[in-house]
Amino acid sequence: MLRGILMRLSQAVPVLLIFSVMVFMLMHLLPGDPALAIAGPDATPEAVQAIRQQLGLDRPLPIQLLEWFAHIAVGNFGESITLKQSVVSAVVERLPVTLSLSLVSLIVTLPIGIGLGVVAAYWRNSWIDAFVMVLALLGVSLPGFWVGILSVLYFSVQLGWFPPSGYVPLTEGGFWPWFASLIQPAIVLALFQIGFLARITRSAMLDVLDQDFIRTARAKGVDEWTTIAKHAFRNTLIPVVTVLGITLSLLVGGSVVIEQVFALPGIGRLIVQGILNRDYPLVQGTMLLFGFAFVLINILVDIIYTFVDPRVRYG
Amino acid sequence: MAPPLLEVDDLTVRFRTDAGWMTAVDRVSLAVGEGEALGIVGESGSGKSVTALSILRLHAAATTRMPTGKITYGGRDLLTLPTREMRQIRGGEIAMIFQDPMSSLNPVLTIADQIGESLRLHQGVDQATARKRAIELLELVRIPDAARRVDEYPHRLSGGMRQRVMIAIAIACRPKLLIADEPTTALDVTIQAQILDLLRDLQRELGMSVILITHDMGVIAEFARRVMVMYAGRVVEVAPVGQMFRSPVHPYTEGLLSAIPKLDVDVRRLPTIAGSIPDPTAVIPGCRYSPRCPLVQEACRRDSPALLPAGPEREARCPPRVAMITPSKETVA
DSSP: OHHHHHHHHHHHHHHHHHHHHHHHHHHHHSSSOHHHHHHOTTOOHHHHHHHHHHHTTTSOHHHHHHHHHHHHHTTOOOBOTTTOSBHHHHHHHHHHHHHHHHHHHHHHHHHHHHHHHHHHHHTTTSHHHHHHHHHHHHHHHSOHHHHHHHHIIIIIIISOOSOSSOOOOHHHHOHHHHHHHHHHHHHHHHHHHHHHHHHHHHHHHHHHHTSHHHHHHHHTTOOHHHIIIIIIHHHHHHHHHHHHHHHHHHHHHHHHHHHHHTTOOSHHHHHHHHHHTTOHHHHHHHHHHHHHHHHHHHHHHHHHHHHHOTTOOOO | OOOOSEEEEEEEEEEEETTEEEEEEEEEEEEEOTTOEEEEEOOTTSSHHHHHHHHTTOSOTTTBOOOEEEEEETTEETTTSOHHHHHHHBTTTEEEEOSOHHHHSOTTSOHHHHHHHHHHHHHOOOHHHHHHHHHHHHHHTTOTTHHHHTTSOGGGSOHHHHHHHHHHHHHTTOOSEEEEESTTTTSOHHHHHHHHHHHHHHHHHHTOEEEEEESOHHHHHHHOSEEEEEETTEEEEEEEHHHHHHSOOSHHHHHHHHTSOOSSSOOSSOOOOSSOOOOTTSOOOSOTTTTTOTTOOHHHHHSOOOOEEOSTTOEESOHHHHHHHSOOHHHHO
16 A cells, blocks of 8 residues: 555656646746746846846756756745745645635535535436536536635625625634635535536446346345445445546636635635736746645555555555 | 235336337236246347336336236235235245346445445344345355455456345345346356356255246246247247147247257257247238248238147137147047
8 A cells, every 4th residue: 555655656756747847847938938927017127137036037947947847846945036935835835725615615516516516317318317417507507606606796795694705714713703704605615526526426427337247136135225325335436436636627727716706815816816926936826736635635545545445456 | 826916917018219109018918827937038129028027017107108917925915915915925925037137336435334234124123134145145046255355346347256146136035037138248158157057056055936938949948948939019929848849839039949059950040930929019910920930821911810729838819820730629529
């Protein structure tokens, strides 16, 4: 088991190397001189030269790349130009917000998404199935920012159930204010995931229900509930866990938009700020951290996989 | 004579297909006595598996119309039995094993769990007892190293071993009737013989009745006492196994038998039955075998033949042939 995990981690190394080179190239693929772009149109040539030196753009490209790797290796993801602090500390400050949002959203997504998929598959081709699939289609096709704005207008402005925006840290207000500030954006963020997961679960469950071992279970005299819950469900989870890694990545990606709509000071907003302010080191650093997170999530999913499917053993 | 253990009367099963409704099983009747081994033989599509599945009501619910007819077991009609009581019959009184052992076991549950489930369900034993009994059952179906195997997952076992596990699951609650639907078809020839031997020994030891479904005449010859031949959803011949091999009545049975390779006769080419099994949705007037039958007569294409008595314990759905072997009353007189 431990050997398997180590093997998966070592496989992640080339992925991360390639990814970090791509992030590095971002600075150099931009049209024009990034230093000029950062300094703005009114800057003096001296100011531009100063920025160029600060970013190391005046040195040869291979040297810059080696420096980039050397910095990453020691956990130095660069300095933000606008925030006047290191990218790592800027991210660490905002990480709890995005993590909380993703976590609450995931807790909403998993039971509802998987549950709807199972229900639709069991009553396949009935009105229940049709209803669930229309809901799922709405979930994946309605844009999050639009649903978010409508939801704020109705639930926050009209009904006043939730705060319309902002974030209350767990350490400041305790559980309920924290939860109230997150539940609305988390549900909006979950809609897409729920739709996606319900569709995947439905087709996986339909596959499993057609398998011979389901007939074996019925031939043993197993009742319908046990057939579904014990014999079909765990087999359904195998493909569902596979896409869970993708779902989690989408969750982080979706938070970029949702944090903007609900004014949550998370990493998604940090990226948007960085892009708007042409704070290239900040954008590079946060992208790199996101990339590391995705790879880590997918390794975790692979490990979960071994618990779900006895046929899969690493190492 | 004691009433049979299971009696099927006029069973008809219809499927919905893209081309419309098709009759997979057409007024099939059969009876199995206590401890008897009945063979059902026929090509794919002859309705033999559907007949077997219908006995336990395991046919695909979405595309099948509720079978009509009567299936009497223990004085009750299985076709109208409430679901809860049907579940007690399944696995408890009548058990079933299937063709493909590779896909018939649940890949995420251990052998102990899958055998034990039957015992917990029908005999209410606890987990520890169920595991102990599972080991005994694995020994009974001759799986070596049973105590270790019992905690493994199916993917660690070979096809033959998995079929033995399926048999262990089926006999766990000492059923009165075992339905084996092509139990050896997916296995290697050497393994086939072992599984058949095992089934025959178990039948004798446990006193079970067995319905064995196959398309392999050799399997029938080894296993069954009585044979029922099916063609295109209908029973065409019923006979004790020796008599069927010696003197088949129906031309289809004759065709099947002549297609078996014989070791003592040197032939360049095995005889086959001309034509192919009819499209199940096609309407064939008269005898369904008439388009392929070498002995076809005018009346065969017109009138649907009845299943006629053709001697003690024998029936055949071929009036011309039956008339030949059983002289009519006029000629006797």
